[in-house]
Amino acid sequence: MIEYLYTNAWGAFIVLLMFQIPFLIVFFHIVNKKAFIESKPGKTRPEKYSYYRYSWIALVLVAFVVVNSASIKYMPTVVEANSASDPNVKNVDVTASSWAFQFSEREFNVGETVRFKAKSTDTVHSFALHHPDGNLLFTLMLVPGAGTESAVVHTFTVPGEYTVRCLEYCGIAHHAMKNTFTVM
Ligand SMILES: [Cu+2]
Known part of the structure; x- marks a missing residue:
């Protein structure tokens, strides 16, 4: 309830x-x-x-x-803090740089809880995850040199192709800054 x-x-x-x-x-x-x-x-x-x-x-x-x-x-920050030492949570590193995303892992299973730890190497980007139906699930602002990396925890409940986009304007090819991964 x-x-x-x-x-x-x-x-x-x-x-x-x-x-x-x-x-x-x-x-x-x-x-x-x-x-x-x-x-x-x-x-x-x-x-x-x-x-x-x-x-x-x-x-x-x-x-x-x-x-x-x-x-x-x-609260997302509390969920994130509690998951940091949880062995059932998969840790994935995301690196954003002008104008691409890199993932340490790109295939996930339905029901899996993933902790995305993201950072930017050059300018301000964001890590915005979109559901296969197009809805925005969350967005994380990435500030280079912020000290601690930003992290967010998400449990996948629907299979499909998820799209990651940058939603912070970051230069001439900002619109093309996206990537996808699959949840089976
Ligand atoms: Cu951008």
Whole structure:
């Protein structure tokens, strides 16, 4: 369930709605109360205001902390850090230079989790992986001399030909800077 909410576009939409709905309920409750039920000055004693205000802020804070703590392990940087020493993750080196990509390995299997460790040798490039249906899966900006290499972890679930493109303008042949690899 949490997996679905945090790793799927519809899940993200549902989480967004879950955040909006309590606010909408309170908003329409207040509008309805002041417009139709009790349009005269409210009967709530002023000393109760701070109680309601702090309860509401506490509720929002708790929801914020719970949702963020439950999702932290799905953050790409955390996934990447956890995979660095995982023996089930295949490490692949990607080198970008004007205007080509080089891979230490080019054939992968469905279900395989790959950690792409990418670097640029000359100027700013990006390592953008496209699904066989054309959708962009992720993009990684590569800054030469950045010190630590950028890495991203991806699990292949669909076989086919994946295209890698540079999405940072890098000179006259930027448009031609692409490569492909196969997932069987
Ligand atoms: Cu480029």
